[in-house]
Amino acid sequence: MRWLSASLLATALAIAAKPCQAQNSTYHNPVLPGWHSDPSCTRVNGTFFCATSTFIAFPGIPIYASTDLLHWKLISHAWNRESQLPGISWNTWGQQDGMYAPTLRHRDGEFYLICEYLGQSDGTVGVVFKTADPFDDAAWSDPVVFRPEKIDPDLFWDDDGKVYVATQGIILQELDLETGELSQPPISLWNGTGGVWPEGPHIYQKDGWHWLLIAEGGTATDHSITIARARNITGPYEAYENNPILTNRGTDEYFQTVGHGDLFQDTEGNWWGMCLATRSGPEFEIFPMGREASLGNMSGWALPEASRDVPGDGPFNSDPDEYDFTGEDAAIPKHFVYWRVPREETFSSTADGLQIIPSRNNLTGIPESNTDGVLSGRQGLAFVGRRQTDTLFTFSVDVSFAPTTPGQEAGITVFLTQLNHIDLGIVFPEEQEESGASTKLSFRTRSIGTVAAPEPKLIEVPNAWLDAPIRLEIQAADTTEYTLLAMPASDPDARMVIGTASAALVSGGAGNFVGSLVGAYATCNGLGTGTECPEGGVAHFTRWRYHGDAQYISATESVPSR
Incomplete structure (x- = not known):
């Protein structure tokens, strides 16, 4: 795969990661094989957590946990009972409507999962689920509902305590996590580098900058990830001169549609990225597993020590069924x-x-x-x-x-x-x-x-x-x-x-x-x-x-x- 190395990606973000003391790891993608599109990940202490899209499949929005970034255990689903969104599933017609592009974040002892449900006659339904225990289905809350105009919500807390949602476009609004109220009008942040469908935004804060990571080019073979930065969350945003920072468009690589990613750090301060990719080759004809979750580059920082010591009663994603x-x-x-x-x-x-x-x-x-x-x-x-x-x-x-x-x-x-x-x-x-x-x-x-x-x-x-x-x-x-x-x-x-x-x-x-x-x-x-x-x-x-x-x-x- 002609992906940027983890070190070059870090350079693009102007992040000085701690030098690796051990030899860089080599591994095979996808690390979360099978249908796992639009991954969003975060780390709490020594455990990594990732969520992916599920559309109208139920239970929806699986939460996976890993301590080594390679072995991912299914620990819960954020949407796991009909009473959380009564009637919404049976009112969905489209085969690919439903739960789109979650963002998973952790703050003050709570996990927050923001997502949007598409396909309802009265418009898109934004949801924010919350839990202090991601290993228990029942611990996920009923959602706070909001009404966005665009898809792919990000969730970001700024230094002043304000909570923001960025969505496709790329637009920004404040969000009241108690009432679901969105500020109006939305603020336009950045249209990307010219690719169609700028979407999948994620905002990070580092070294006095706000970093805006997005997907653009559509989710087929022109898919890519680009990045920009600004001193203030509302902009203006300056595009990185070497965008896109991640793509396989225009190549003959087996992994295509590379894009829609999220960034997170390990306990050593190294930055990792999880994104979607499709094992189709450029002919894009046979790919029954669809969009799978892949980890940055196939040769990157030293991985955490291999371990399957993860709580929860679900299986690891790559385990057989018996x-x-x-x-x-x-x-x-x-x-x-x-x-x-x-x-x-x-x-x-x-x-x-x-x-x-x-x-x-x-x-x-x-x-x-x-x-x-x-x-x-x-x-x-x-x-x-x-x-x-x-x-x-x-x-x-x-x-x-x-x-x-x-x-x-x-x-x-x-x-x-x-x-x-x-x-x-x-x-x-x-x-x-x-x-x-x-x-x-x-x-x-x-x-x-x-x-x-x-x-x-x-x-x-x-x-x-x-x-x-x-x-x-x-x-x-x-x-x-x-x-x-x-x-x-x-x-x-x-x-x-x-x-x-x-x-x-x-x-x-x-x-x-x-x-x-x-x-x-x-x-x-x-x-x-x-x-x-x-x-x-x-x-x-x-x-x-x-x-x-x-x-x-x-x-x-x-x-x-x-």
């Missing part, structure tokens, strides 16, 4: 997410496994329809997943499913949005006698996405596999394609390849801001009335496994997954 869901008290893992707030009782741990009650909408539904909130999926999909965090991986789950009505279906999916997903289901097919299609229990592959999708395929489930759990599996054995497989859970050697699908289906398109999830679903494909499917069709999932095999660090090079 969940059996064999007890009624088995918790749904903290890193599992839903597409919008789920309907009550759709997901539960039972003696038979993770139970999913089917939704009338399938994974596509009618996402652009304004006539039926149920069939559109706006009232929650019966889908739960985890981020694809590895270029090459294997995901599998055992399914117990006994449909009684044609159209009932359960399976697994690579899911980017309702308009970008690759499904492998077990389905009781609808009657199709004229076409000669099977009406027996069958495997079905079905896809929709950025490029032309293959035709759905039905393959009958072998009689010997019936009346027992069936293992469904998705493999990414190369960078361009997923393989969909099925087998008896009791005899994996009898596996069948049901189909293949291009990873381009879940790259960009309706999901250019997000990244792929892999997970399980159940649906009755529109049957029933209201929110209710016909009786039956409930699916149970056990032996949930996700194992990363390799991370690609260039178009031709890979390293083993951590």
Whole structure:
């Protein structure tokens, strides 16, 4: 990657970092792999904390903690309960509306998370969550709500105690953290260096200067980070003569869209930057994990000592999944997410496994329809997943499913949005006698996405596999394609390849801001009335496994997954 070195970035900021006493560290990006866009980070004592965007995924705004900058543990979500923003999720139509570009800061013993929720009919909803204990979901407050005109809020306390919000544009307003009142009119700070969409501002104070870091050039291959400084927070701001200070635009590098970053210091006084990047190459065609979080340069200051000694009950982001869901008290893992707030009782741990009650909408539904909130999926999909965090991986789950009505279906999916997903289901097919299609229990592959999708395929489930759990599996054995497989859970050697699908289906398109999830679903494909499917069709999932095999660090090079 042709990124500026950490030392040059420090020079650009006019920051004299303490010289490293140890040899500089070398590491591989992304350090927070999988969909983790718009990272914002801060340090408290010896622990680093980062938050990222989640749009309409729920729970929203994950908080990660690390003591070594490489191993990141999910410790909580700032938006983790419906009561914090009642009704807002089900009133969201767009596939990439929702929680945009958080800023995470710490002051006087409290963590503050400022963000904006897009896609409401009455405009953008600004939120400020607060907690003294970021390791506990329940400790995150209900939000203070404000009404901004632009996106990507920063939160900054000046020396006089005033609290400021900078947003896209780049504009500045004072914010009352008790009432949400914003000062008017906004003050224009800086339009950047001429790139489109100056946004993602962060303000820092150092050596008598206010430093303004922004993203510009759009969030695709022209993305970049630029910087300016002023003696006073309101300006005038002077642009750094060697802007941009971070970009891969105009290169043939594997990591593209480099931009939208945040700066923070370690305990030695060294400055680090976390930003987003996409493993796509300049052709920008296949990038199913979307925008991932990367740490400055691949060779920088000496890293803190490697450690996994981080509080909290969530997993580290790069850990494999091994969940059996064999007890009624088995918790749904903290890193599992839903597409919008789920309907009550759709997901539960039972003696038979993770139970999913089917939704009338399938994974596509009618996402652009304004006539039926149920069939559109706006009232929650019966889908739960985890981020694809590895270029090459294997995901599998055992399914117990006994449909009684044609159209009932359960399976697994690579899911980017309702308009970008690759499904492998077990389905009781609808009657199709004229076409000669099977009406027996069958495997079905079905896809929709950025490029032309293959035709759905039905393959009958072998009689010997019936009346027992069936293992469904998705493999990414190369960078361009997923393989969909099925087998008896009791005899994996009898596996069948049901189909293949291009990873381009879940790259960009309706999901250019997000990244792929892999997970399980159940649906009755529109049957029933209201929110209710016909009786039956409930699916149970056990032996949930996700194992990363390799991370690609260039178009031709890979390293083993951590």
